[in-house]
Amino acid sequence: xxxxxxxxxxxxxxxxxxxxxxxxxxxxxxxxxxxxxxxxxxxxxxxxxxxxxxxxxxxxxxxxxxxxxxxxxxxxxxxxxxxxxxxxxxxxxxxxxxxxxxxxxxxxxxxxxxxxxxxxxxxxxxxxxxxxxxxxxxxxxxxxxxxxxxxxxxxxxxxxxxxxxxxxxxxxxxxxxxxxxxxxxxxxxxxxxxxxxxxxxxxxxxxxxxxxxxxxxxxxxxxxxxxxxxxxxxxxxxxxxxxxxxxxxxxxxxxxxxxxxxxxxxxxxxxxxxxxxxxxxxxxxxxxxxxxxxxxxxxxxxxxxxxxxxxxxxxxxxxxxxxxxxxxxxxxxxxxxxxxxxxxxxxxxxxxxxxxxxxxxxxxxxxxxxxxxxxxxxxxxxxxxxxxxxxxxxxxxxxxxxxxxxxxxxxxxxxxxxxxxxxxxxxxxxxxxxxxxxxxxxxxxxxxxxxxxxxxxxxxxxxxxxxxxxxxxxxxxxxxxxxxxxxxxxxxxxxxxxxxxxxxxxxxxxxxxxxxxxxxxxxxxxxxxxxxxxxxxxxxxxxxxxxxxxxxxxxxxxxxxxxxxxxxxxxxxxxxxxxxxxxxxxxxxxxxxxxxxxxxxxxxxxxxxxxxxxxxxxxxxxxxxxxxxxxxxxxxxxxxxxxxxxxxxxxxxxxxxxxxxxxxxxxxxxxxxxxxxxxxxxxxxxxxxxxxxxxxxxxxxxxxxxxxxxxxxxxxxxxxxxxxxxxxxxxxxxxxxxxxxxxxxxxxxxxxxxxxxxxxxxxxxxxxxxxxxxxxxxxxxxxxxxxxxxxxxxxxx
Amino acid sequence: xxxxxxxxxxxxxxxxxxxxxxxxxxxxxxxxxxxxxxxxxxxxxxxxxxxxxxxxxxxxxxxxxxxxxxxxxxxxxxxxxxxxxxxxxxxxxxxxxxxxxxxxxxxxxxxxxxxxxxxxxxxxxxxxxxxxxxxxxxxxxxxxxxxxxxxxxxxxx
Numbered sequence: 001x002x003x004x005x006x007x008x009x010x011x012x013x014x015x016x017x018x019x020x021x022x023x024x025x026x027x028x029x030x031x032x033x034x035x036x037x038x039x040x041x042x043x044x045x046x047x048x049x050x051x052x053x054x055x056x057x058x059x060x061x062x063x064x065x066x067x068x069x070x071x072x073x074x075x076x077x078x079x080x081x082x083x084x085x086x087x088x089x090x091x092x093x094x095x096x097x098x099x100x101x102x103x104x105x106x107x108x109x110x111x112x113x114x115x116x117x118x119x120x121x122x123x124x125x126x127x128x129x130x131x132x133x134x135x136x137x138x139x140x141x142x143x144x145x146x147x148x149x150x151x152x153x154x155x156x157x158x159x160x161x162x163x164x165x166x167x168x169x170x171x172x173x174x175x176x177x178x179x180x181x182x183x184x185x186x187x188x189x190x191x192x193x194x195x196x197x198x199x200x201x202x203x204x205x206x207x208x209x210x211x212x213x214x215x216x217x218x219x220x221x222x223x224x225x226x227x228x229x230x231x232x233x234x235x236x237x238x239x240x241x242x243x244x245x246x247x248x249x250x251x252x253x254x255x256x257x258x259x260x261x262x263x264x265x266x267x268x269x270x271x272x273x274x275x276x277x278x279x280x281x282x283x284x285x286x287x288x289x290x291x292x293x294x295x296x297x298x299x300x301x302x303x304x305x306x307x308x309x310x311x312x313x314x315x316x317x318x319x320x321x322x323x324x325x326x327x328x329x330x331x332x333x334x335x336x337x338x339x340x341x342x343x344x345x346x347x348x349x350x351x352x353x354x355x356x357x358x359x360x361x362x363x364x365x366x367x368x369x370x371x372x373x374x375x376x377x378x379x380x381x382x383x384x385x386x387x388x389x390x391x392x393x394x395x396x397x398x399x400x401x402x403x404x405x406x407x408x409x410x411x412x413x414x415x416x417x418x419x420x421x422x423x424x425x426x427x428x429x430x431x432x433x434x435x436x437x438x439x440x441x442x443x444x445x446x447x448x449x450x451x452x453x454x455x456x457x458x459x460x461x462x463x464x465x466x467x468x469x470x471x472x473x474x475x476x477x478x479x480x481x482x483x484x485x486x487x488x489x490x491x492x493x494x495x496x497x498x499x500x501x502x503x504x505x506x507x508x509x510x511x512x513x514x515x516x517x518x519x520x521x522x523x524x525x526x527x528x529x530x531x532x533x534x535x536x537x538x539x540x541x542x543x544x545x546x547x548x549x550x551x552x553x554x555x556x557x558x559x560x561x562x563x564x565x566x567x568x569x570x571x572x573x574x575x576x577x578x579x580x581x582x583x584x585x586x587x588x589x590x591x592x593x594x595x596x597x598x599x600x601x602x603x604x605x606x607x608x609x610x611x612x613x614x615x616x617x618x619x620x621x622x623x624x625x626x627x628x629x630x631x632x633x634x635x636x637x638x639x640x641x642x643x644x645x646x647x648x649x650x651x652x653x654x655x656x657x658x659x660x661x662x663x664x665x666x667x668x669x670x671x672x673x674x675x676x677x678x679x680x681x682x683x684x685x686x687x688x689x690x691x692x693x694x695x696x697x698x699x700x701x702x703x704x705x706x707x708x709x710x711x712x713x714x715x716x717x718x719x720x721x722x723x724x725x726x727x728x729x730x731x732x733x734x735x736x737x738x739x740x741x742x743x744x745x746x747x748x749x750x751x752x753x754x755x756x757x758x759x760x761x762x763x764x765x766x767x768x769x770x771x772x773x774x775x776x777x778x779x780x781x782x783x784x785x786x787x788x789x790x791x792x793x794x795x796x797x
Numbered sequence: 798x799x800x801x802x803x804x805x806x807x808x809x810x811x812x813x814x815x816x817x818x819x820x821x822x823x824x825x826x827x828x829x830x831x832x833x834x835x836x837x838x839x840x841x842x843x844x845x846x847x848x849x850x851x852x853x854x855x856x857x858x859x860x861x862x863x864x865x866x867x868x869x870x871x872x873x874x875x876x877x878x879x880x881x882x883x884x885x886x887x888x889x890x891x892x893x894x895x896x897x898x899x900x901x902x903x904x905x906x907x908x909x910x911x912x913x914x915x916x917x918x919x920x921x922x923x924x925x926x927x928x929x930x931x932x933x934x935x936x937x938x939x940x941x942x943x944x945x946x947x948x949x950x951x952x953x954x
Contacts, residue, residue: 018888018889018891019888019891021896022887022888022893022896023880023884023888025893025895025896025899026871026875026880026884026887026888026893026896026899026900026903027831027871027872027874027875027880027884028829028830028831028832028870028871028872028900029831030896031830032830032833032897034824034830034834035824035830037828126814126816202931203895203897203931204833204835204841204843204895204897204898204929204930204931204932205833205835205895205897206835253895253896254895255833255835255895255896255897256894256895256897256931256932258931287837288835288836288837288838288841289837510895511894511895511896511932512894513894677891678891680891681891681894681932681933681937682894684933684934684936684937685894685931685932685933685934686934687934688933688934688935688936689931689934711836711837711838711840712836712838712840712841712929713838713840717840717841717929717931719922719925719926719927719928719929719935720921720922720925720926720928720930720935720938720939721922721923721925721926723922723934723935723936725918725936725939726934726936749934
């Protein structure tokens with residue numbers, strides 16, 4: 001399936017090679033953070049504020065300090081002098097963005113339920129947790145800012161010193177006059193408000209950290225359940241004030257992240273700080289309810305979107321106004337997350353005029369940050385729900401309104417009104433394939449039949465066509481968006497003396513199967529077996545350079561770097577072969593481990609011989625260094641733009657409001673596929689998370705900003721029983737942006753699925769005239785909407 | 798107090814605090830860290846093991862309740878001759894991604910397939926309701942369990 005150059009006659013890329021990661025994970029051999037044995041470690045536990053907004057009057061830990069096993073107890077003020085800098089926010093999206101400094105343990109004011117106020121170190125976890133209950137904290141309550149509209153009105157202030165709850169206003173409006181003109185001359189204007197509820201990412205493995213000091217060597221090893229060991233190392237150095245050269249960060253097996261482990265957290269900084277202070281290893285393991293309170297949340301937006309369209313339903317302009325919930329503080333990427341969707345509210349439609357504004361506001365809730373899709377699910381939801389509304393207004397089928405608006409294949413590379421260059425796409429044929437596979441006409445006919453017979457079980461079909469931008473990213477573009485880091489990726493490919501290969505990757509997997517996929521890329525390029533390739537990663541001492549794993553970037557950026565490093569090391573081996581065969585390198589072909597002289601194939605030199613020659617260095621050509629190793633750091637010229645069509649078929653029971661997901665079909669185009677098995681797995685998992693947003697999940701707060709669903713009993717992570725089998729298909733439109741022609745797949749399912757499901761529910765409820773159901777579309781919410789639409793309250797006749 | 802258990806065929810006698818949960822006894826007491834903890838409300842099933850042949854969430858059982866009983870954890874599934882058919886089916890059907898829920902899924906599947914060796918897909922989905930996975934969307938987990946059932950046809954567990 002892939003089109004890249006290969007040195008193998010037995011292509012591995014494009015096949016469903018089983019994952020090399022699995023045996024260790026299936027047997028308990030894999031080591032997650034809490035499995036790492038460190039016998040002399042102190043257990044750390046944090047006392048968390050039960051108040052959403054309060055002044056800390058006093059912290060009395062005298063009793064706790066005397067409890068058995070307790071080694072130390074610190075309040076925020078005890079630790080005031082330990083920090084070199086506040087918690088990092090790496091994305092100051094505007095020059096005047098307000099970012100109140102915050103520290104790992106609050107000393108004066110708490111700003112959300114879960115904010116740490118004291119820390120206990122004890123000989124074991126039970127002792128540490130027992131001691132927490134004996135710490136007496138006196139709070140003076142402050143007014144709580146609980147919802148986005150109140151926050152925006154500055155009724156009460158989260159951070160009074162700022163004088164406002166608004167952190168920033170960010171605008172993307174390349175041509176305002178054009179937008180105004182489009183709305184003035186529109187035949188149809190579709191205006192909608194959508195709510196992106198807060199979500200709790202809920203990786204199955206909670207977070208954890210183990211900081212090990214080496215007091216006599218003056219160094220520290222930090223193990224963390226993180227997606228970003230490289231970024232974490234840098235940020236730990238900057239906040240704790242330990243030289244980067246003295247820090248080694250290792251991400252062991254990581255039990256899922258979904259963006260929630262793409263952060264720098266108080267506990268990581270604390271563990272290192274206290275390891276330095278006490279010269280003892282410090283371990284912290286997050287509990288699930290802590291994970292719900294103290295690990296970042298996702299989404300949390302009010303979206304106002306307007307489309308201006310002509311009489312045929314051709315969209316002329318999109319205007320969007322967001323209010324985005326930052327929570328109590330800005331975490332690593334908090335302010336930038338809504339903006340990652342800010343370029344994509346016109347979806348995959350050819351829209352000439354565009355306006356987007358986002359206002360980031362503080363509330364007294366857990367900080368938000370990147371959660372799978374980060375900005376793009378929100379954008380896709382708003383445009384895809386709006387396209388259905390437009391179809392109703394124009395009086396055409398939802399599929400037809402999309403056909404009329406797609407960017408045509410011949411327009412690629414396509415310069416969008418928002419300022420992006422879409423790399424490649426073929427949207428119409430993708431949609432048509434999805435409609436054909438799902439049997440769209442048949443479903444519509446069944447719907448008509450059911451309606452005619454007055455069925456109380458309403459059939460609905462919902463479409464979601466999506467495009468996303470991933471493969472973060474060209475460093476220059478990130479710079480222009482005020483992001484404080486680059487978007488490159490680094491890889492080293494090393495051919496060892498026995499012709500086994502080491503790949504050193506700067507990306508950090510947490511379930512994506514990188515070791516398998518990276519070995520496949522190298523196997524094809526070098527013409528050797530994937531089994532002879534070792535993949536090293538997630539340890540800053542082994543892989544010193546990397547920008548880590550998020551934003552569906554690992555394959556398109558990191559995989560490309562690996563491919564290029566393979567080419568580079570092969571080119572070096574070729575110099576050695578040419579020298580040995582006494583020909584020019586241009587005269588050599590390479591396949592399956594052998595260099596052969598063009599036209600006289602009997603004259604050959606093995607890669608394994610070159611590897612050993614490079615090792616002994618007895619007879620290398622002039623100017624060629626010993627060892628076969630090549631490093632490439634690649635900065636992509638553009639983002640990549642995966643796309644596809646998702647179709648949900650639902651049945652809504654008007655008597656109970658229950659939605660059953662009958663079928664779910666997707667046709668995704670993620671460019672070339674290295675391992676289709678892994679690609680499908682990523683999409684399936686993404687679909688489930690998106691369906692969960694549509695139907696089940698929401699972080700629910702009361703008026704005092706208490707999180708009401710902080711455990712898995714209340715927060716509805718769906719189980720296997722809630723889903724049908726997914727029906728997957730693909731089209732392949734290679735990306736011209738990178739040498740592998742790949743686009744990225746980690747977030748696509750999650751980006752596409754929420755609007756497919758809600759469009760299906762609204763479609764099912766057409767006869768009630770219901771235009772919108774907020775997420776999650778719980779039975780209660782749907783039932784009430786039906787009742788309200790009938791004009792008889794919540795009664796069902 | 799002292800308890801004796803047979804874990805993966807090996808006998809252990811150990812002192813435990815009365816409040817010790819079985820999962821902590823396995824992980825911290827015996828060093829069998831393959832069994833994971835994913836929640837604190839017995840909701841996620843990551844800690845599922847077999848207790849006298851039946852699946853239990855080892856975070857809902859006190860270690861003392863396991864006194865005198867036989868336990869199988871994920872470490873007891875593979876043998877010298879390789880992965881257990883359920884483990885193999887999970888690999889062959891890409892039934893895991895991050896792998897954190899996987900030991901619990903495998904143990905829950907082992908118990909379920911003993912009760913119902915020829916399940917329908919629907920029955921598999923219902924049976925795994927107490928085991929949460931955030932990565933796979935369950936699609937391939939269901940496929941894995943169906944494949945394991947087929948592979949184990951006629952095999953007495």
